[in-house]
Amino acid sequence: MTTEMLLTFAEITAILVFAISGVIEAVRKKMDVVGIFAMAFITAFGGGTVRDLLLDRRPLFWVQNHEYVWLVLLLTLIAPPLSGVIRHRWVDWIIKITDAFGLGLFSISGALLAQAANMPLIVVLIIGVITGVFGGVMRDVICDEIPVVFRNHQPYALCSFFGCLVYWFLHTAGVVSWVGLVAGAGITSGSCLLALIWDWRVPEWPGKSNG
Amino acid sequence: MTTEMLLTFAEITAILVFAISGVIEAVRKKMDVVGIFAMAFITAFGGGTVRDLLLDRRPLFWVQNHEYVWLVLLLTLIAPPLSGVIRHRWVDWIIKITDAFGLGLFSISGALLAQAANMPLIVVLIIGVITGVFGGVMRDVICDEIPVVFRNHQPYALCSFFGCLVYWFLHTAGVVSWVGLVAGAGITSGSCLLALIWDWRVPEWPGKSNG
Amino acid sequence: MTTEMLLTFAEITAILVFAISGVIEAVRKKMDVVGIFAMAFITAFGGGTVRDLLLDRRPLFWVQNHEYVWLVLLLTLIAPPLSGVIRHRWVDWIIKITDAFGLGLFSISGALLAQAANMPLIVVLIIGVITGVFGGVMRDVICDEIPVVFRNHQPYALCSFFGCLVYWFLHTAGVVSWVGLVAGAGITSGSCLLALIWDWRVPEWPGKSNG
Numbered sequence: 001m002t003t004e005m006l007l008t009f010a011e012i013t014a015i016l017v018f019a020i021s022g023v024i025e026a027v028r029k030k031m032d033v034v035g036i037f038a039m040a041f042i043t044a045f046g047g048g049t050v051r052d053l054l055l056d057r058r059p060l061f062w063v064q065n066h067e068y069v070w071l072v073l074l075l076t077l078i079a080p081p082l083s084g085v086i087r088h089r090w091v092d093w094i095i096k097i098t099d100a101f102g103l104g105l106f107s108i109s110g111a112l113l114a115q116a117a118n119m120p121l122i123v124v125l126i127i128g129v130i131t132g133v134f135g136g137v138m139r140d141v142i143c144d145e146i147p148v149v150f151r152n153h154q155p156y157a158l159c160s161f162f163g164c165l166v167y168w169f170l171h172t173a174g175v176v177s178w179v180g181l182v183a184g185a186g187i188t189s190g191s192c193l194l195a196l197i198w199d200w201r202v203p204e205w206p207g208k209s210n211g
Numbered sequence: 212m213t214t215e216m217l218l219t220f221a222e223i224t225a226i227l228v229f230a231i232s233g234v235i236e237a238v239r240k241k242m243d244v245v246g247i248f249a250m251a252f253i254t255a256f257g258g259g260t261v262r263d264l265l266l267d268r269r270p271l272f273w274v275q276n277h278e279y280v281w282l283v284l285l286l287t288l289i290a291p292p293l294s295g296v297i298r299h300r301w302v303d304w305i306i307k308i309t310d311a312f313g314l315g316l317f318s319i320s321g322a323l324l325a326q327a328a329n330m331p332l333i334v335v336l337i338i339g340v341i342t343g344v345f346g347g348v349m350r351d352v353i354c355d356e357i358p359v360v361f362r363n364h365q366p367y368a369l370c371s372f373f374g375c376l377v378y379w380f381l382h383t384a385g386v387v388s389w390v391g392l393v394a395g396a397g398i399t400s401g402s403c404l405l406a407l408i409w410d411w412r413v414p415e416w417p418g419k420s421n422g
Numbered sequence: 423m424t425t426e427m428l429l430t431f432a433e434i435t436a437i438l439v440f441a442i443s444g445v446i447e448a449v450r451k452k453m454d455v456v457g458i459f460a461m462a463f464i465t466a467f468g469g470g471t472v473r474d475l476l477l478d479r480r481p482l483f484w485v486q487n488h489e490y491v492w493l494v495l496l497l498t499l500i501a502p503p504l505s506g507v508i509r510h511r512w513v514d515w516i517i518k519i520t521d522a523f524g525l526g527l528f529s530i531s532g533a534l535l536a537q538a539a540n541m542p543l544i545v546v547l548i549i550g551v552i553t554g555v556f557g558g559v560m561r562d563v564i565c566d567e568i569p570v571v572f573r574n575h576q577p578y579a580l581c582s583f584f585g586c587l588v589y590w591f592l593h594t595a596g597v598v599s600w601v602g603l604v605a606g607a608g609i610t611s612g613s614c615l616l617a618l619i620w621d622w623r624v625p626e627w628p629g630k631s632n633g
Contacts, residue, residue, distance in 0.1 A: 029357055031357070032363070032413045034366075035360075038368075039361070053475060056480050062334075063330060063331070063334050069333045069334070069337065120485070122491045123488055126463075126491065137564070141352060141563060142352055143357060144355065146564070150453045150456055150461070151451065155456075203455055243624045245579045249579075264475060274541060274542070274545050277542045277544050280544045280545070353572075355566065
């Protein structure tokens, strides 16, 4: 029950933060209100939907929790008056922190469901990462950009990968379920925040200058 | 039976018009014949395929009605001699009118199937809209454009949304099935045409000039 | 058993070659290591994953053979020291030849599975082609390019189409399974190589100059 409530809270947080990043990108691309809702919806639910399609889970998580969709619709409607405030530096940091938080919770929810479906290790890790980052990938592809997670040299997806790996080890070692979930999500979110603060970079590709 | 025939006619009309819009976009992007067929196929069947994947319906509607695929293949083959004619102003209007017609019928077919699968209201509406517009979204994404439905400030997706809403209300109120289908499709198509004639615009985003 | 081993070898070859083409494109787009693995993964497994989703096959082929994912991960890690070598002309030709080989084997694996699921002819052909080319389509879309297979005027997808057609005819005519598989894959790969050597072009669109 605690795990389920934690997951619910995880999903709502991740969904709202991801939806906001969709709204920001849609506004930057001068989309209309239809596009703004669509980008909020796709960024928030894209990763989980791909996870559910790959694992063949039905109903989809946003069908089962259709109040999440109303929430994103509401967010889209109340976002305009808030948008003036969004350019302040500390708002930027709040978004980054909750985004790291959302990444952790969403990734581990993906890893948890993949493991519950008896997937092998590498598939658990990949579905965890996809659940965490694919909403953003779909947002960028639709906004006609190369996905930022693939090219910004920040270890965003790697944080998700290692958090899922820790979760998997703890689960396989027989540690109580919620400990693994909290540790996995905490390592993902924490390393993601440390990477932002200390400006960690993923390695350059050696031949990059010849590209 | 009448409903089924209506749906069949709806699908064929929508498919051909959507396929033509895919062909036009592919030609504009200087694709070869492979690309032209692929864009016709994806624009025509993309929305319904995403609907079927989300609702977990098999066989897919273009597998069940595989003569639709032959039809699109045939269209691609006969389109070149017709393409000289396509630039006339009245052809443009015929395409817009049938496109509005197709949007209505396709959206309501999506809403109908979502409702038959016992989806909640917001999911019925979203699957209706996705069925109506996602073929065009996929067309634009593959053609390396931001989807026109998200940025042209025309209420295209909103017409689909309100038509599905009317259909849902009539169905929930116990009105005979075909009345709801005709009303929903009619409101979607009609409002879409009125929006074109009177140049209705969806609201601007307040902070747009800062984007 | 022979058929299964042939298919396994086909998949591994196709996967590695397709993964390399993803790596090359990712490096060209100056992605980081996350993006490079993601592009290798998506290019290698994209076509087969779409095939499995359309046919509703679970587990997905890269879940069932999860050692393939490790192989692509390994490839991504050893690729940097190899990348200096990749620009030699004969390496380019080795990649083209194995790519033609991979296209044939992947396409026919798609056609085989579609036929085993009792799909009608046109669906067998389309799923064969999708399995062969969609990894590359997804690679190009994510890399913010119009898919090269849709616009380079080379008959790449048509080779896949005709190979699947030959396979289908032989299977329907009651020819032993492995003969159809080898003939279909051979025709796809062979015609693809001949098209490269003799520079075959698919027909221009008549109205192209007006596009």
